[in-house]
Structure formats: C-alpha cells, structure tokens
Amino acid sequence: MNLALLFDEDFLSPDRVLLRGRRLEHLNTVLKACAGDRIPVGRVNGAMGHGDVLRLTDSEAELQVNLNQKAPAPLPLTLILAMPRPKMFRRVLQTCASLGVKDIWLINSYKVEKSFWQTPWLSEDNLRENLTLGLEQAKDTAMPRVHIRKLFKPFVEDELPALLVGKRALVAHPGMATPCPTHLSEPAALCIGPEGGFTDYEVGKLEEAGCQSVHLGPRILRVETAVPVLVSRLYDGCL
Template sequence: MNLALLFDADFIDADRARLTGRRRTHLDTVLKAVEGDRIPVGRVDGNMGTGEIVKLTDDEAELIVTLDTPPPRPLPLTLVLAMPRPKMFRRVLQTATALGVKDLWLLNAYKVEKSYWQTPWLTEEALADNMVLGLEQARDTLMPKVHIRKRFKPFVEDELPGLVGEHPALVAHPGTQTPCPTHLNQPAVLCIGPEGGFIPYEVEKLQEAGCQAVHLGQRILRVETAVPVLISRLYDGCL
C-alpha cells in the first residue's frame, strides 16, 4: 500500500479521517507507523496528500489530512478485455488499474468458458476491492469504470464503433503483419483476447468495427503479461 485510499465514509470531519481493517493493519505490519508519523493518502476520485497520525489504537488510526496534490493523469485508453480465467483476473484488474486505465470493458468470446462469468471476483464489491489495491499501489485516486458484456456480437456491432469513433483502435492478434504502435499521444481502444486469442470470426468482426490487428512479435504471451506490455508500449505516460 503506497497510498492509503480514503472513502467518504472514512471522514469524521473536513480534515480528519479514520483508517480501519486492512489499512489500519498495514500501518503496523509494513509501515511500522506511530503517532506523529505522516503517510501518503488520497481521497477516492479526489486529491492526494498526506495524513498525520494523531491517534492510534488497536482497531483504528485517526489522521489529520491535507489533500493538495492532483492524482496522475489517466491513460486515454479504452481497454476491451475478453474475460480472463478467474485466478488471473484479479491480477489483470489490479495491473490495468495501476497503469492508469479508467475505462475497462469485459467481453465474452468463443474461448471464454461460461464458468468464468460465475466468479465472485465480478461482484461489485470484489471489483472495487481489487481496483483499490491497484490505485494504492500506483498512488492514484481515480476509480476506473468496469462494464460487463456477455454477448460478443451485439457489443462489437452496436457499441464498439461508438467507442472507437475517430480514434486509433487495435486488436492484439499474433501472426498479423502490423507491429503494435508506440508513443501514442491520443485516445485509443485496445482489444485483448482470451488465452488462445480471438478466433478468426471475432477478429474479423472487430476489424469491421474499426480495429486494426497488431502483434508484439513472435512470442505468445499470457493475458496477464500481454496487458501491461501492450499498454506500456502504447503509452509512455503509464511508466
């Protein structure tokens, strides 16, 4: 936890907040914090700053907070991601959040098993918990938006063209002729398939919606590796 993220419910006054649960435990187990110490804090969807620990008990920490620093600029990226295997999904979500992705669309695809959609990691609470971990890691406060689409064709035909608009739109697809571009300075859409990739029909539909197929070279990467590699290749600002 490189940043203690504060929610509205944590505030007991305009400049005072309480940390409980995991965040309170972190002060002891990792930071070894004591009263009088200052720690990095940030308010969800607001500014960052510091919190001075003015009271410390076994169950909670009370802070006087100063929030005077804006969070990092979001990446201007819309990430369309075929639903990964559940045990991988948590890591992918945390990584994408830490890199600055604020608009994430989870999509069904032919190689996505139906059971993936039953995972408890897709509950609203679990999504929020994992995005908080990503924000804390990166020292960010802006919570991403997650959209779930369990039908591939309606999304690609009816919604994706509107997301693409006039922006660059890419689908990661090994074996294509075009390498993934670098150093983008404008909004873009990036589509990443499941383990095993999108099938040819899906790639064709994505291309019809305005996406260009691109590759990262001859190596085939796991989704959890491909996501940060592709994002960092596209945008210098996430590094």
C-alpha cells in the first residue's frame, strides 16, 4: 500500500493532520480510504507510521497520526543527469525518488535542447510534486534535493571535482572498455548523459574531473530506462 506523505503545513497539532487537493485524491483513489480506516503515513524528512482517518469529506480528510518508524535508508549516490526531454523528465524524477536517490544534479549538455530548460516541470512546486509521487510509491519520506546547473563547463570545472571527493565517480557512456560495477557499498557519483549520450569532449571533461567511464553493454537505452538499470546495478539496497 502506498504512503500518504505529510508536509509540515498539514499538521494541525503534533498528532493531527488535514489533507486537501491531490493528496486527498490519493487518499480516495489510490489508498481507497474511508473514515475509520488506518493507512500508512510519513512526514517529509521524518518518521513513518500510521494514520487513522477521523473524518473524510469531498474537500478534506482529517487524520490522527502515530509516527514511530524509521524511513528507508537513502542510497549513498549523487546522480548527475543531463536534462532529459520534458515528456520523460517527470517519470525520471519519480523513479529517482522511488529508488532512494537523494542528491540529483541536472546539468546541460551539447545534445540537450535549449527548450528543455523552459519546461514548467522545473518549477519548485512541480519538482516537489513529482518527487512526492515517487516517495509515496516507495513508502519513503526523505525528500531528494535537486540542483540545476545550466552551464556544462563551469559546473564540471568549478563544482564537480569537490562534489566527487570521497566518492567512486562514474560516467555511463556507450562503447567504453569497462563495464559498470555492481554491488557497491561505498558512496558514488554517477553521470548519465542525454538521449544520444555525452559528446567525446564532455566525456573527456568528466574524466578530467575524476570520473571513470563505464558501459552497460552493447544496447542503447533511453534515459528513463538507463537510470533505474544503472542505479539498481550499483546498489542492491534500492531493490
């Protein structure tokens, strides 16, 4: 059963919450809750537990909650992702949240069209909404952080080296000699390019910053497929 995710503004008191809007719809259509039901709940960036539905109307639901369980452990992964096409961006965000990725960097690349950066899905409200959908699906509460960097070279030269300190740094790119590693336990940073991959120049700059180039085999995958395949290959804990 999916989780009802609670934000600070939902709380009327330490153990009472009021849900409206999409999350009320989630309560009705996904959790199919009725007054008197007990459902799984969790507070954003906090504990999980259960909520008893005290009152349910067409416009709001009031719950009494007991939060006494830890959320799943996050993956020790920094995901550096060339901005995907807007039509798949939402699904990629939700997938990342469901898998336990908590640190996401959206970067530019030669093959990223300028129009991609104009998508309304990059607004703070839409980012939160899609990350929330992923957390609800996976029964998690830790909200991922999304960083936006629209210039490739300044990011790779000025920020990326420090970001990679203490991590196993990888860039996934077709045709490389080394296969992607598996069963990691240490922190890692993973760079994934756009549809069509990074350019040779970009791969070279990522390698200069400290990344090792790896491949997934001879097949070319869409970004929305490559993300879960790579993350689940690196970390057993996301499964």
